[in-house]
Amino acid sequence: MPETRDSITDIWGPRTGFDGQEQWPTRIDEHTTEAPDHWVQSACVLCSNGCGVDIGVKDGRIVGVRGRAVDSVNHGRLGPKGLHGWVANNSPDRLTKPLIRRNGQLEEATWEEAMSLIVQKSKDLIAKHTSSSIGFYTSGQLFLEEYYALAIVGKAGLGTPHMDGNTRLCTATAAAALKASFGSDGQPGSYADLDSTEAILHVGHNIASQQTVLWMRILDRLAGPNPPKLVVIDPRRTYTAERATVHLAPRVGTNIPVMNGLLHLIIEAGHLNHAYIEAHTLGFEELKATVAKWTPDRVERLTGVPADKLRAAADILGTCKTLVSTVLQGVYQSMQATASAVQVNNLHLLRGLLGHDGSGIYQMNGQPTAQNTRECGADGDLPGFRNWGNETHIQELADLWNVHPDQIPHWAPPTHAMQIWRYCETGSIKMLWISGTNPLVSLPDLARARKILAKEDLFVVVQDAFLTETTKYADVVLPAAIWGEKTGCFTNVGRTVHISHRAVNPPGEARSDFDIFVDYSRRMGFRDQHGAPLLTSTWQTTEDAFNAWRECTRGRPCDYTGMSYAKLSEGSGIQWPCNEEFPDGKKHLYEDGVFATATDYCETYGEDLETGAPRSKEEYQAINPDGRAFLHGVDYEPPHEEPDEQYSLWLTTGRVVFHFHTRTKTGRSKALQDAAPDSFVQLAAEDAARYGISEGDMVEVTSRRGRVLEPARVGGIEPGMVFIPFHYGYWDQADRPRAANELTLTEWDPVSKQPHYKYAAVQLRKVHA
Amino acid sequence: MHLATYLGLLEDSEKQLTRAFEHVADKHRDEPDIEQICQKFSAWSRNHHGQILGFVEKYSEEKEDEPDKLKRDLFARNRSGALALLRDLHDLWLLTQQVQLCWTVIRQAALGLRDEELKACATYCAARTKRQTDWLLGRVKQAAPQTLLVAE
Numbered sequence A: 001m002p003e004t005r006d007s008i009t010d011i012w013g014p015r016t017g018f019d020g021q022e023q024w025p026t027r028i029d030e031h032t033t034e035a036p037d038h039w040v041q042s043a044c045v046l047c048s049n050g051c052g053v054d055i056g057v058k059d060g061r062i063v064g065v066r067g068r069a070v071d072s073v074n075h076g077r078l079g080p081k082g083l084h085g086w087v088a089n090n091s092p093d094r095l096t097k098p099l100i101r102r103n104g105q106l107e108e109a110t111w112e113e114a115m116s117l118i119v120q121k122s123k124d125l126i127a128k129h130t131s132s133s134i135g136f137y138t139s140g141q142l143f144l145e146e147y148y149a150l151a152i153v154g155k156a157g158l159g160t161p162h163m164d165g166n167t168r169l170c171t172a173t174a175a176a177a178l179k180a181s182f183g184s185d186g187q188p189g190s191y192a193d194l195d196s197t198e199a200i201l202h203v204g205h206n207i208a209s210q211q212t213v214l215w216m217r218i219l220d221r222l223a224g225p226n227p228p229k230l231v232v233i234d235p236r237r238t239y240t241a242e243r244a245t246v247h248l249a250p251r252v253g254t255n256i257p258v259m260n261g262l263l264h265l266i267i268e269a270g271h272l273n274h275a276y277i278e279a280h281t282l283g284f285e286e287l288k289a290t291v292a293k294w295t296p297d298r299v300e301r302l303t304g305v306p307a308d309k310l311r312a313a314a315d316i317l318g319t320c321k322t323l324v325s326t327v328l329q330g331v332y333q334s335m336q337a338t339a340s341a342v343q344v345n346n347l348h349l350l351r352g353l354l355g356h357d358g359s360g361i362y363q364m365n366g367q368p369t370a371q372n373t374r375e376c377g378a379d380g381d382l383p384g385f386r387n388w389g390n391e392t393h394i395q396e397l398a399d400l401w402n403v404h405p406d407q408i409p410h411w412a413p414p415t416h417a418m419q420i421w422r423y424c425e426t427g428s429i430k431m432l433w434i435s436g437t438n439p440l441v442s443l444p445d446l447a448r449a450r451k452i453l454a455k456e457d458l459f460v461v462v463q464d465a466f467l468t469e470t471t472k473y474a475d476v477v478l479p480a481a482i483w484g485e486k487t488g489c490f491t492n493v494g495r496t497v498h499i500s501h502r503a504v505n506p507p508g509e510a511r512s513d514f515d516i517f518v519d520y521s522r523r524m525g526f527r528d529q530h531g532a533p534l535l536t537s538t539w540q541t542t543e544d545a546f547n548a549w550r551e552c553t554r555g556r557p558c559d560y561t562g563m564s565y566a567k568l569s570e571g572s573g574i575q576w577p578c579n580e581e582f583p584d585g586k587k588h589l590y591e592d593g594v595f596a597t598a599t600d601y602c603e604t605y606g607e608d609l610e611t612g613a614p615r616s617k618e619e620y621q622a623i624n625p626d627g628r629a630f631l632h633g634v635d636y637e638p639p640h641e642e643p644d645e646q647y648s649l650w651l652t653t654g655r656v657v658f659h660f661h662t663r664t665k666t667g668r669s670k671a672l673q674d675a676a677p678d679s680f681v682q683l684a685a686e687d688a689a690r691y692g693i694s695e696g697d698m699v700e701v702t703s704r705r706g707r708v709l710e711p712a713r714v715g716g717i718e719p720g721m722v723f724i725p726f727h728y729g730y731w732d733q734a735d736r737p738r739a740a741n742e743l744t745l746t747e748w749d750p751v752s753k754q755p756h757y758k759y760a761a762v763q764l765r766k767v768h769a
Numbered sequence B: 001m002h003l004a005t006y007l008g009l010l011e012d013s014e015k016q017l018t019r020a021f022e023h024v025a026d027k028h029r030d031e032p033d034i035e036q037i038c039q040k041f042s043a044w045s046r047n048h049h050g051q052i053l054g055f056v057e058k059y060s061e062e063k064e065d066e067p068d069k070l071k072r073d074l075f076a077r078n079r080s081g082a083l084a085l086l087r088d089l090h091d092l093w094l095l096t097q098q099v100q101l102c103w104t105v106i107r108q109a110a111l112g113l114r115d116e117e118l119k120a121c122a123t124y125c126a127a128r129t130k131r132q133t134d135w136l137l138g139r140v141k142q143a144a145p146q147t148l149l150v151a152e
């Protein structure tokens, strides 16, 4: 059976209505181009949902996929990206040999030449400028074992503080918000909570386009008996918003007033779990005082959300007995990102809706393995959710790796991505190693980013499966093996860990990111305190790395000690913590209302949510949260750039359902590419009339940073605002400027350091062809 | 009574701090976090300064002419290069210390005077000044190794 359903014309497929008493029914979605001779267990890597998938193989080639019926995440279903994205593996334009820049041109080279060059450059730089002249910029798409290897190479081998990922652009706020409220990263609930919940809140999260399979679960609840009520907060009328019981469409940058307004109404109505607040939280009075100013009328004036709609939403959120909330980029990439995301945590804490069936919070991730970038410390965190301010945690890492604790940079938080780029710009980072990502489409203010990568004194290594906008500026390009061509594990946004087995060989000489990092460590001669090679003495396979990782997580919130490659290969994915106490994983965190905030256990001592100033250990001890969660009240601050006479419209950016990230994979799948072939600018009919623009007209959109040309799409958005998807760059079409990030701002949230992609002031002009 | 003298010193210090944050925001516009947070802090200090003026008025008869002696002269030279940011943050930190100590002194006086309004004002402003200091310290710690060891 080559294709069980057409996911391009019918994105979510037929309904199988159900309610909380039953399990979500199974439906196996499959798309193969030939009959496979065997199937290999894996999970999808095209969004953070992590659907269980089997890879169909015939004659050593991938010929298709089918959803895994046994998997707790998707019960057999797959969305359009999952069903069609695998085609990219077989693209004829995969990178198969290393490339080195010679006389300005990238030329084919051997691995020996490429790695020797990188090692020589590294050693020269360390000798002259210390290892702080070397930075790493990784991804949300590698596997857990690869991140852990990278973290050890960077933190114990080189000892550089400069390591982060593009996860900074997509999910840094998820981690920051969870830490700020609960003391540690980690989503409290399970997807199964959706099966029985009474109400669902989506804030700045177009789940219907982002996690299509999770949306199918919600659609099936809506089609069954006792459907949940749906509250959606999103400035655009998205697919998700269309199904809402109440849709609030606030002006850009006003998430805080809306959330404060909702909390105020809920507190005023007394819809509170006083016993829970008393026993398990800190900061109620301050929060109450902060939100008290946000009466429905005031919220309406500032945000444009009608007072009666706000009341209707507060009524649902204040009276439901169970609630699942999800938050994504509409919050994370906007003004006051962490502060706004935390308000959703506050809502659950005030009502005690956590740690039981039917209730949970998803501070969502975007990319498939972003959770592992964070867990493993390949971003601005330390492995195992350890706290950089806690000397004991640093000592634990030093013991695990058998290095001196001072070898591990912990004088300040690990450098965040935007600061890494800034150090490259000012010249103090002189080598940047980019793995599995394409910043020259995804970074804000692309003109500035291009200038940085073009700098003569910056040595750029890019590790990827394809030539991209970014490889153009590389000094060395390393061909990487991808999903399906290597074995490793990764964790979805719901703490569910999957194993993905190697199904086929990588093309040509392409190597896994794991092999590349381990090889670098060997060639650099990194050693532990006793002179043993840092990685290579114990790590021959990714399974060795996984077993080392298990030890790193022992006793931490993300405890993997009860998992193994064998156990993960048995059937469904498994949720952490998985250990002796919970051998099959755990559905809910914080069931007893005890949070990860004890001083010696927490991942952070916290930050000032308005300024980002780190709190000291002494101050934290004085507060002595001791397992209680934090309620944080934060007042409104207007965005830093607002429309004015010259740039009179708001720009907001986002995704389309058929593409992932910068389309390096999905743009190579004919089905997905044909479904969404080009970028566009979406604007309201009122604005279209004002500028004399009709559907399909070419429109020039200009900001203070740059300009793009996009065909117009009229309708489905509030007047005064325009939307451009961020996926489209130049590798397959370079005839006009079209990347949304030509227009966006270089600025970020003070706590999560996530850039503000969701607003910029722009001007429009119709272009006469 | 020297309360007015000290209020004058505090008023002057908050004014200097307001200007210094503005100066640094403007000068380091290419560091986006610096620009924005320093603008915010400048607004905080301006607000503190406005609050002090009322008390300067209230206690003005007792004023003796002396505050200038205590004035600091930071940011005198127009620094540039890799060190400039670190040195500017350094000086901002020193200025916030000056302001913080003034608030401590004033708060003590407010307690003695049983001036509830001044006490509340000092408590509020001192807490915000500490947040300025905390942020500066965090940023200095982050910038220090890179500036001293790597930048040319």
Ligand code: SF4
Pocket (backbone or CB within 6 Å): A044, A045, A046, A047, A048, A049, A050, A051, A074, A077, A078, A079, A080, A081, A082, A083, A210, A211, A212, A213, A214
């Ligand atoms: S929902 Fe996400 S993980 Fe599941 S098939 Fe679609 S892209 Fe893949």
